Amino acid sequence: MTAFGKSLSITPTSIPGLLLAELPVHGDSRGWFKENWQREKMVAAGLPDFAPVQNNISFNDEVGTTRGIHAEPWDKWVSVATGRIFGAWVDLREGPSFGTVFTAEIDPSRAIFVPRGVGNSYQTLEPDTAYAYLVNDHWSPDAEYSFLNLADETVAVEWPIPLADVEISAKDLAHPRLADVTPIAPKKTLVIGASGQLGLALRTIYADASTVEYATRADLDLADPSFVASRRWRDYGTIINAAAYTAVDTAETPEGRAAAWAANVTGVAALARIAAENGITFVHVSSDYVFDGTKDGAYTEGDPVQPLGVYGQTKAAGDAIVSTVPRHYIIRTSWVIGEGKNFVRTMAMLAEKGVNPNVVDDQYGRLTFTNDIAAGIRHLVESGAAFGTYNLTGSGESLSWAEIAREVFSAVGHDPQRVGRVTTEEYFSGATAPVAPRPANSTLALDRIIAAGHTPADHQEALRTYLASE
Structure with a gap:
C-alpha cells in the first residue's frame, strides 16, 4: 500500500x-x-x-x-x-x-x-x-x-x-x-588539438587510457561547421579543447582576424552548445591576453577582461561563451612552453650559436610548461573540483622575458649578460607587418587552483628541468 x-x-x-x-x-x-x-x-x-x-x-x-x-x-x-x-x-x-x-x-x-x-x-x-x-x-x-x-x-x-x-x-x-557480460565502458574523453603543444602533453599524461580519444585539426577542425555532426556526442563525458588560433600578430590582419574568430569563437560556440546539450564537461584553455596588463599585481579569475588585440578579444569572447556551459572549466594560462619551437629552445639555440639577442624587458609573467597544464586539467576533472575559471601557470617569482632568457643562457652554460634588454616598443620598431599589443603584466594569481588541490611547479625550477632533458 x-x-x-x-x-x-x-x-x-x-x-x-x-x-x-x-x-x-x-x-x-x-x-x-x-x-x-x-x-x-x-x-x-x-x-x-x-x-x-x-x-x-x-x-x-x-x-x-x-x-x-x-x-x-x-x-x-x-x-x-x-x-x-x-x-x-x-x-x-x-x-x-x-x-x-x-x-x-x-x-x-x-x-x-x-x-x-x-x-x-x-x-x-x-x-x-x-x-x-x-x-x-x-x-x-x-x-x-x-x-x-x-x-x-x-x-x-x-x-x-x-x-x-x-x-x-x-x-x-x-x-x-x-x-x-560485456561491461559498459566509462564515457569517453575527447582531446581536440591533439597535435599541438598542449595536445601532445595531454597524450603523455593520459598515456594509453582506452577511454581517451585524440583529434587533430585534420580530424576535427573548429573552423569547419561540419564537425558538429562528426560524433555521437552522448558517448562523451569530457571534451578538452586544446585547439586555438594563436598567431597573435597575424590575427591583426584581415585574413588572420577572420581565422581567429572562426576557431576561437564560432567553433568554441559550437562545442559549448554540444557540451550543454549532452551534459559534457567542457575544458577550455584560455590566455593572459584577455587582460590589458595594466593591473598592479597578479590577475585573479574574477578580474574584468580588457583585451588589447584581436587574439585577446577572441579568447575573451570564447571564455564568455564557455562560461554558460553548466559543466565547464576555463583554464587561463600564459607563456606556454612545450614540444616544438618555443622561446626557451630559441634562446638555448642562440646561446650555443654565439648570438647575443636583445629581449623584451618590460613584459612580466611566468612560464607555464604544458605538462603542468595537462596535470592540472586532469586533476580538476578527476577530482570533481567546482566548475568555473582557474588560472594555471607556473608558480614563483614573476620575471621579464629578458630575465628568463638570461636564465636559459646560464642553464646551458653561457654568460647571461650576453642577453640585451630592450622595451617592447624598441623590439618592434622595425616591424613591417602588423604587431599585436602585448599585456605588460601577464602574472596570474594561483590561489584557486592551489585550493583545488593542484600546486603548479615553480617555473624557474621547471625551466632548468626542461633544459636538462633537451
Missing part, C-alpha cells in the same frame, strides 16, 4: 550512483497526487540534474511479470504510477563495483535513480502495475548496451516469485551470465 506523508529524501545504495528516493504522496478518499520529477526540489535533495529527454511507461497486467537485466548508456529515473514492483539493479560498468547487486520494492511513494551502465530489472508484485521511467538520451541502434541473465548464479537475485513460475521473454532468457 502506498505510504502517504513522507518527506522527500535521497539515500545512497551499495551501487555507486544508484540513489533510492522516498517521495511525498498526498492523498485522500478520492485518490492521491505526487510530483514524480520536480527538478528544483530533487536536485536540491541530492539527485543529479540529469536532464531527461523522454518519458516511457510499461504497463503490466499480471503479477510476476519479469523484465531485465538491461544496462544502457544513459541515466534513468524509475518509479511506478500504479501497483508495486520488486526491483533488482546490478552494476555492469567497468570497475571495482562490477557485479554489485541492490534490490528494493518500489511503489508510488518511492523511486530510484539508475546511473548509466547499471543493469535494471523488475518483477511486478501487483496486477495492473504501470512502470514509468525517464531517460536522458534517445534510444539508438549505435549505442552500447549490456545485458545479464535474470537467473545468473553469481549475482543470485532473490526473486519473490521463482523465475520458473513467471513469464519471461525469449530475449531475456538468452542473456549471458556475469562471466560473459
Whole structure:
C-alpha cells in the first residue's frame, strides 16, 4: 500500500550512483497526487540534474511479470504510477563495483535513480502495475548496451516469485551470465588539438587510457561547421579543447582576424552548445591576453577582461561563451612552453650559436610548461573540483622575458649578460607587418587552483628541468 506523508529524501545504495528516493504522496478518499520529477526540489535533495529527454511507461497486467537485466548508456529515473514492483539493479560498468547487486520494492511513494551502465530489472508484485521511467538520451541502434541473465548464479537475485513460475521473454532468457557480460565502458574523453603543444602533453599524461580519444585539426577542425555532426556526442563525458588560433600578430590582419574568430569563437560556440546539450564537461584553455596588463599585481579569475588585440578579444569572447556551459572549466594560462619551437629552445639555440639577442624587458609573467597544464586539467576533472575559471601557470617569482632568457643562457652554460634588454616598443620598431599589443603584466594569481588541490611547479625550477632533458 502506498505510504502517504513522507518527506522527500535521497539515500545512497551499495551501487555507486544508484540513489533510492522516498517521495511525498498526498492523498485522500478520492485518490492521491505526487510530483514524480520536480527538478528544483530533487536536485536540491541530492539527485543529479540529469536532464531527461523522454518519458516511457510499461504497463503490466499480471503479477510476476519479469523484465531485465538491461544496462544502457544513459541515466534513468524509475518509479511506478500504479501497483508495486520488486526491483533488482546490478552494476555492469567497468570497475571495482562490477557485479554489485541492490534490490528494493518500489511503489508510488518511492523511486530510484539508475546511473548509466547499471543493469535494471523488475518483477511486478501487483496486477495492473504501470512502470514509468525517464531517460536522458534517445534510444539508438549505435549505442552500447549490456545485458545479464535474470537467473545468473553469481549475482543470485532473490526473486519473490521463482523465475520458473513467471513469464519471461525469449530475449531475456538468452542473456549471458556475469562471466560473459560485456561491461559498459566509462564515457569517453575527447582531446581536440591533439597535435599541438598542449595536445601532445595531454597524450603523455593520459598515456594509453582506452577511454581517451585524440583529434587533430585534420580530424576535427573548429573552423569547419561540419564537425558538429562528426560524433555521437552522448558517448562523451569530457571534451578538452586544446585547439586555438594563436598567431597573435597575424590575427591583426584581415585574413588572420577572420581565422581567429572562426576557431576561437564560432567553433568554441559550437562545442559549448554540444557540451550543454549532452551534459559534457567542457575544458577550455584560455590566455593572459584577455587582460590589458595594466593591473598592479597578479590577475585573479574574477578580474574584468580588457583585451588589447584581436587574439585577446577572441579568447575573451570564447571564455564568455564557455562560461554558460553548466559543466565547464576555463583554464587561463600564459607563456606556454612545450614540444616544438618555443622561446626557451630559441634562446638555448642562440646561446650555443654565439648570438647575443636583445629581449623584451618590460613584459612580466611566468612560464607555464604544458605538462603542468595537462596535470592540472586532469586533476580538476578527476577530482570533481567546482566548475568555473582557474588560472594555471607556473608558480614563483614573476620575471621579464629578458630575465628568463638570461636564465636559459646560464642553464646551458653561457654568460647571461650576453642577453640585451630592450622595451617592447624598441623590439618592434622595425616591424613591417602588423604587431599585436602585448599585456605588460601577464602574472596570474594561483590561489584557486592551489585550493583545488593542484600546486603548479615553480617555473624557474621547471625551466632548468626542461633544459636538462633537451
